Amino acid sequence: MASNGIANGGFAFSTPAVLVPNGLSKIKTKKTVSREVCKDGDTAAAPLKGVLQNVDDLHALQKKKASAPSTPKSPMNPSTPRNMTPRAAASLASLTREIGPQVIKGDPAAGKRSPPRSVVAPRLHMTDSALKFTHILYNLSPAELYEQAIKSEKGSYITSMGALATLSGAKTGRSPNDKRVVKEETSKDDLWWGKNSPNIEMDEKTFLVNRERAVDYLNSLEKVFVNDQFLNWDPENRIKVRIISARAYHSLFMHNMCIRPTPEELEDFGTPDFTIYNAGQFPCNRYTHYMTSSTSIDLNLKRKEMVILGTQYAGEMKKGLFSVMHYLMPKRGILSLHSGCNMGKAGDVALFFGLSGTGKTTLSTDENRYLIGDDEHCWSETGVSNIEGGCYAKCIDLSRDKEPEIWNAIKFGTVLENVVFEEHSREVDYADKSVTENTRAAYPIQFIPNVKLPCVGPHPKNVILLACDAFGVLPPVSKLSLAQTMYHFISGYTALVAGTVDGVKEPTATFSACFGAAFIMLHPSKYAAMLADKMKRHGATAWLVNTGWSGGSYGVGKRMKLEYTRRIIDAIHDGSLLEAEYELTPIFNLAVPTKVKSVPTEVLHPENLWANKNLYNETLKKLAGLFQKNFKLYADYTVGNDLKLMEEILAAGPQLTQDI
Numbered sequence: 001m002a003s004n005g006i007a008n009g010g011f012a013f014s015t016p017a018v019l020v021p022n023g024l025s026k027i028k029t030k031k032t033v034s035r036e037v038c039k040d041g042d043t044a045a046a047p048l049k050g051v052l053q054n055v056d057d058l059h060a061l062q063k064k065k066a067s068a069p070s071t072p073k074s075p076m077n078p079s080t081p082r083n084m085t086p087r088a089a090a091s092l093a094s095l096t097r098e099i100g101p102q103v104i105k106g107d108p109a110a111g112k113r114s115p116p117r118s119v120v121a122p123r124l125h126m127t128d129s130a131l132k133f134t135h136i137l138y139n140l141s142p143a144e145l146y147e148q149a150i151k152s153e154k155g156s157y158i159t160s161m162g163a164l165a166t167l168s169g170a171k172t173g174r175s176p177n178d179k180r181v182v183k184e185e186t187s188k189d190d191l192w193w194g195k196n197s198p199n200i201e202m203d204e205k206t207f208l209v210n211r212e213r214a215v216d217y218l219n220s221l222e223k224v225f226v227n228d229q230f231l232n233w234d235p236e237n238r239i240k241v242r243i244i245s246a247r248a249y250h251s252l253f254m255h256n257m258c259i260r261p262t263p264e265e266l267e268d269f270g271t272p273d274f275t276i277y278n279a280g281q282f283p284c285n286r287y288t289h290y291m292t293s294s295t296s297i298d299l300n301l302k303r304k305e306m307v308i309l310g311t312q313y314a315g316e317m318k319k320g321l322f323s324v325m326h327y328l329m330p331k332r333g334i335l336s337l338h339s340g341c342n343m344g345k346a347g348d349v350a351l352f353f354g355l356s357g358t359g360k361t362t363l364s365t366d367e368n369r370y371l372i373g374d375d376e377h378c379w380s381e382t383g384v385s386n387i388e389g390g391c392y393a394k395c396i397d398l399s400r401d402k403e404p405e406i407w408n409a410i411k412f413g414t415v416l417e418n419v420v421f422e423e424h425s426r427e428v429d430y431a432d433k434s435v436t437e438n439t440r441a442a443y444p445i446q447f448i449p450n451v452k453l454p455c456v457g458p459h460p461k462n463v464i465l466l467a468c469d470a471f472g473v474l475p476p477v478s479k480l481s482l483a484q485t486m487y488h489f490i491s492g493y494t495a496l497v498a499g500t501v502d503g504v505k506e507p508t509a510t511f512s513a514c515f516g517a518a519f520i521m522l523h524p525s526k527y528a529a530m531l532a533d534k535m536k537r538h539g540a541t542a543w544l545v546n547t548g549w550s551g552g553s554y555g556v557g558k559r560m561k562l563e564y565t566r567r568i569i570d571a572i573h574d575g576s577l578l579e580a581e582y583e584l585t586p587i588f589n590l591a592v593p594t595k596v597k598s599v600p601t602e603v604l605h606p607e608n609l610w611a612n613k614n615l616y617n618e619t620l621k622k623l624a625g626l627f628q629k630n631f632k633l634y635a636d637y638t639v640g641n642d643l644k645l646m647e648e649i650l651a652a653g654p655q656l657t658q659d660i
């Protein structure tokens, strides 16, 4: 641009540049003939040179042409890498009418361009909807997605830190009761069906009805977004995913959460292994068979497709793909896990299991350790790998002091869901729950400075089971035997507080098998058997960490100080806890260390902090009863080939016959 000679603050760049002795060219500037005043209409002061004719041309200079191709090669014509529209069009084709939309690449606002000839459907089959063009916005960059969101999506704003604030619409969390799985011959014998299973069945025909509804809706739009990305950092087990969505918010969310392909990888992307059709703004038809609400999230493992209708909550896509991995990976002998994961400087890996809100993201993001991932992992014969390319942190009450890495990751490129900000300064108020308590930030994992790239690591040394116990009776840390680990893994306990609006509420225990019942596809005993086998073979130690209440149940006690939990986790990582002395607790038989460095000793034994000891004992027994009732669901299964193991596991649970 220097050679254009554009006037610049009274200086003009003169050309040609002169070569200086060290070989680098140096740009010489000289003062232009100064004119004291500019008169109105005096446009000749610094004439635009070269091809620049008007302001549009000038703006065109602002946008440097991308040097790398951003779209894959067409299978028909590999020499034209940018011609990807036919294949994306095929993804959007109606199955029954056998015609796709007429698609053109790019933003409709960029002006009318005639579509490539090859994608115009034959006139013979044309309907009015097929005559309409749909622009495909393919793997846009974050900056482009910001512009799209701000231009077309209400509730999209740039925050003071540069994040994109968005609203997810009526749904601000997942809808597990609307998640359906097609019962078809290729997978039906492997999947877990029936009571307590997350897989609500649907048939193939109904899936196609919903698919057609989603595809018709997407084709009715001016533009749709297509993301081609990867899942799983283990190159041997990488999965290619395509996400077709109607909102820039969804496209940026998945850009951040999945693994981002390089331009070269994108060129050779080929056929995706799995495709999501997200028509979240559009409801399902409640008169369609199986539908119980206007929301439906439908998974078809045979077609390798997922359809989303009636919810714009972006987490459905992330967790929908996680379900797919929970089916595909165990088939390859790889264990898929709802866990965070990090690695110490010495290469020691820790897994953090836990239900939503128990601390996977908060505790795996640790300034002293390398982050491998915050939510979804695989444990294979070679070690662990993150499934995702991003993190999804809870932001309620986020503080710079307590969670500096997450705070600093909320910057340009990050999607901030459902937060409230000050109208003028655009400063986010993380304490504000006006939209929802489930406010979230989705950012690429590279936004965490001490990320481990690639996001893989050796076999875990420690396995940390997190529970947020709102009853306040579980100790902040205890060491588990293998049988206890399996008991607590299958139970998947946490206790959240139902609602904070109408004053104090009783905590409700949640049991979610494998710390993620909403996402598993096989019976919990299958995952449990794999975990037991891997832990045994690789000598991992397991811990139960209560990040919930202390000094009383919710309403009386307080949430465990994050500072204490972090020191406990430090002591697990540095091996000092393994050397500690232990005392067994009544009923739950948990081995509690007598000392943990930098944690007050009385905190380690919850009964010390309860004013009313009888109430503590009653509450402990109540929780034990809830565990036992829940575990009845699994007591009749065997874990792996070991017929005795389930007996051992049962014996490792809480025992109510014990006197205290």
Ligand SMILES: Nc1ncnc2c1ncn2[C@@H]1O[C@H](COP(=O)(O)OP(=O)(O)OP(=O)(O)O)[C@@H](O)[C@H]1O
Pocket: 354, 355, 356, 357, 358, 359, 360, 361, 362, 363, 374, 375, 392, 393, 394, 395, 396, 547, 548, 559, 560, 561, 562, 563, 565
């Ligand atoms: N002692 C504690 N330990 C861990 N987290 C705590 C503690 N006290 C408060 N918190 C808060 O609890 C929340 C834990 O949420 P986090 O995002 O880590 O959940 P998660 O397990 O990753 O859930 P999800 O699967 O939904 O992403 C954070 O908001 C964190 O600030």
Ligand SMILES: O=C([O-])CC(=O)C(=O)O
Pocket: 173, 174, 315, 316, 319, 355, 356, 375, 392
């Ligand atoms: O999926 C979500 O919406 C958030 C999450 O990580 C979970 O619930 O485990």
Ligand SMILES: [Ca+2]
Pocket: 360, 361, 362, 374, 375, 392, 393, 394
């Ligand atoms: Ca998380």
Ligand SMILES: [Mn+2]
Pocket: 338, 356, 375
């Ligand atoms: Mn999660």
